[in-house]
Amino acid sequence: MENEKSVSGTDSARPWQSYHTAYTNAKAGMEKVDKEKVQRIVYEMSKGSKYFENEEKKEAYMKQKIENMRVQWSKLTASDLNHFQKIADKRIVELEGTRDLSRIWLHVDMDAFYAAVETLCNPSLKGKPMAVGGMSMISTANYEARKFGVRAAMPGFIALKLCPGLIFVPTDFKKYTHYSDLTREVFKKYDPNFLAASLDEAYLDITSVGNERSMTAGDVAEELRESIHKETGLTCSAGVAPNRMLAKVCSDINKPNGQFVLPNDRMAVMTFISSLPIRKVGGIGKVTEHVLKDVFEITTCEGMLQKSSFLCGLFSPTTADFFLSVGLGLGRTDTPQATLRKSISNERTFSATKDKALLYKKLVDLADMLSNDMKKEGLCGRTLTLKLKTSSFEVRTRAVTLPTYTCSSEDILKHASKLLKAELPASVRLMGLRMSNFNEGQNGVSLDPKQKTLSEFMVTGDASGRKLGDQVPSHSNDNDDSLSVDTETSFSADTWDSIGLLGTHEILYLHHSDSMLCLKKEETKRNLDLRIDDLENNVDYHNTVANAINPCPNGASQLVERDSSPGKLKESNQDRGKNAINSGDGEAGSSLNPNRPLLWMNDYKCSLCGAELPPNFLEERQEHFDFHLAERLQEEESSGVNQTPKLEQRLKHKSHIMSQIGQRKKHKTSASQDKYIPIDMFFAKTSQNF
DNA sequence: GGGCCCTCTTGGC
DNA sequence: TTCCAGCCAAGAGGGCCC
Known part of the structure; x- marks a missing residue:
């Protein structure tokens, strides 16, 4: 509460101090930044904007969350606390039992990667404050710019205010990927199974290479960094520790172009962790930091153990376990299998x-x-x-x-x-x-x-x-490098097998005309644009398919009656539903109206007779359609309307198509039992000939 | 009550 | 002058259904 008072006490005089968006966690190179000045400028530039209002809402939500937790905490009785302390002690013993000091992990982090690459490619930028990105958002700032408080994920216009001479360079992922690939070639020599965390970060298990070459972990890190510099001209920082969580923290200690080694020794780990600010730990962000600090006064990892009973009492077992692990300096030491994308x-x-x-x-x-x-x-x-x-x-x-x-x-x-x-x-x-x-x-x-x-x-x-x-x-892709997509933040550690299909990325599409039809991608978009109205009317693609192979009698694309409002459409559909297939007298109830297309309204109801067939009853739908088509043909013949050739032609056309499907299917699949092939499949197959 | 689904939040880079 | 990203994962909580 005292902490809160001191903050609110300064709010009126220095409102920017409570605006946490600007400056929550100093990055390397920002230690000497005038934090208050940066906060004030960012506050002033953001004030009154919609973004600012939303940030205030989020801030209020966070405060409410903290308050709720305080209330919950105050309700814990001595008996409760005793109970949770026992749970916490037991859990700490169990977690301690999982400690693995047998592996040596190295975390490599390229220094201001994008900015460094740009400077390498354009040496005139050297020594000048520069940011990669644009006026709306910047991705990375070099160390000269960071001195002004400019940092990643800051809007360019604010960065420019903080640093009026700031040079903007547009992002060029192709370039960064190239240099990232070069670094990964080096990583492979030290750990073929290294984990790429992003384009500019990686974790390496250097236990084996150290043993094989009788080198200390520090020497390995030194050599690797030199090698990276030689191959790329870029500098990086490294951290060495018994697990990945600690290695990451360590790589940040002597940034840029430095390294820090934490010995594989429990005492060393516990000493290191005792004064480590919780915010330095991966997984603890702005909100969690505030909650732990404001509710439990936990500011260092050691505090996690001191307040273990509260953590077990007020957080879920998963979250409590995470906090206790942080307090013990535990982290992952295994090399995980490549996880599948979710x-x-x-x-x-x-x-x-x-x-x-x-x-x-x-x-x-x-x-x-x-x-x-x-x-x-x-x-x-x-x-x-x-x-x-x-x-x-x-x-x-x-x-x-x-x-x-x-x-x-x-x-x-x-x-x-x-x-x-x-x-x-x-x-x-x-x-x-x-x-x-x-x-x-x-x-x-x-x-x-x-x-x-x-x-x-x-x-x-x-x-x-x-x-x-x-x-x-x-x-099959053994090298996850090539699996990176063109964003800085994609998780390239994931390994995917990919099939070399559809290399041209053509999309097939059904043209709205009698003829068959395969469109290329550029045409797809145009057609999709045209059909927005149809989508809004809940007419699905089954309709499109039905119309494409069995187009409307007038030969035009007709997903819905163009002059029908959604309301009208619904009404007429209901009307049709009242009419049985054979009731066909009169315009309203007739399924024989040559101007009316067959649609599966709302994906299940026949627009002509109201019969209901679910989307997956493809064969039945086709038969149903055939029925209407034959019915229409018969009517045209009997009425003498001179549309017969057209319809006959269509039936013939369809018959021809179906026979082709059968032949193709037979050809491709040795034993074809299906008398009907879904229309989607047909087009997929037909398209192969285009 | 458990499983599933949806929504929201948090966090990393 | 310009006015706050885009991707991914995981966890928690609530609603619904069987």
């Missing part, structure tokens, strides 16, 4: 807008990007999450779990549109899409036999279960 996403910030059409356009782009990224990595997922950031910086996420795995932009867009529609109207400044809940096979191997969408089929294979990828050598 999700894939993309998001874009833009000028805040309420324009529905513009927002849908953004969604189309995101769906396209996500689909392409998924195909590149051979992933199919089931849970789609839409992320929105409103103009007031409020972040919303909305998710939906689909019945089948997918990676197709059509599927993604279809479901994302529904999620977005439910959130509108809203003023949005960021939109993102994430796919998670991948099929276990990864690499696009569907575990769901019902997976039938166009793009999925292309990736996953045909109905026989044979992967298309089987036809080409599977590209």
Whole structure:
């Protein structure tokens, strides 16, 4: 409470002191920065903005959280505390039993990596304050700029205010990846199984190399750093310790171009940890630091052990275990297996807008990007999450779990549109899409036999279960370097096998005309744009497919009656539902109206007769469609309307297609039992001939 | 009550 | 002049369903 009083006591005179956004954890090279001046400038430049208001909201939330915890703490009785102390003591003994001092870990961190690479490529930048990034956000600042308080993740316009002579250099990931690759070639010589944490950081188990070459850990680190400098011209810092958590802390101690070795000795570890500020530990950020400090007065790792009963009493067992491990200086010492990716996403910030059409356009782009990224990595997922950031910086996420795995932009867009529609109207400044809940096979191997969408089929294979990828050598990636995607922060430690499929990344698409049809990517987008209205009307892609192969009698694309409002559409659909297939007299109830297309309304109801068939009843749907088509043909013949040739032609065309499908299928799969092949598959196969 | 799903928060880089 | 990112993972808590 005293701490809080002192803060609030200065609030009125120096309000920026309580604005924690600007300056929460000094980076290397910022020790001599006039912290108060930086805080004041950042505060003044941010004040009144929507961003600032949101930060204040978050601050208030954090304070509330701290207050709640204080209340909970005050409710703990002596008996409770005694109980939790016993639990904590037991847990400490158990955790201590897991201590492993047999390995020596080295953490390498390149010094101001992006900025250093840029300076290397343009020596005129040397000695001048420089930041990589732009006016909206900077990625890295060199040490000259850091002296002014400029740092990563700071908006450029604020950085410029702090350092008026600041030079901005745009990011060039290609360049950074190249230099990152060079460093990794060096890392491999010391630990072939090194863990890349990002483009500029890595963990190496140097136990073996030290033993084999009878070198001390410090010598190994020295040699490795020299080698990095020789190969790249860049400097790095290193930390050596018995585990990765400590090694990371150590690499920061003598930055830049320095190293620190913590001996593999329990006493040395405990001494080191005793005065280590909790914020230096990976996993403890701004919020956790405040909670521990304000509620329990824990500022050093040692404090975690001193307040162990409270931690066990007020946090979940998982969180309490983490805190106790920190207090004991424990960390991971094993070399983990490459973990599989859990999700894939993309998001874009833009000028805040309420324009529905513009927002849908953004969604189309995101769906396209996500689909392409998924195909590149051979992933199919089931849970789609839409992320929105409103103009007031409020972040919303909305998710939906689909019945089948997918990676197709059509599927993604279809479901994302529904999620977005439910959130509108809203003023949005960021939109993102994430796919998670991948099929276990990864690499696009569907575990769901019902997976039938166009793009999925292309990736996953045909109905026989044979992967298309089987036809080409599977590209196994031993080196995780090449797996990095073009962002600074992607987790390159993950190793993926990828199949060399769809190298051209063409997307097949169904053209809205009688003829068959395969469009390339550039056309896809245009068509998706055209169909935004349809998506909003809950007309799904099954309809598109149905219309493509069995187009509307007038030959035009007709997903819905163009002049129908959603309300009207619903109404007419209901009307149709009242009419049985054979009731066909009168315009309203007739399934024979040549101007009316067959649609699966809301993905289950026939627009002509109201019959209900779930989306996965593909064969039944096809038969149902055939019925209507034959019905229409019969009517045209009997009425003498001169449309017969057209319809007959279409039937003939379809018959021809189906026979081709059969032949192709037979050719590809030795034993084809299916008399019907899903339309998605057909197009996937047909497309192979284009 | 357990499992699953969704939402939100936190944290790292 | 310019006005606060984009990616990933993990944990917690609440709602719903069987």
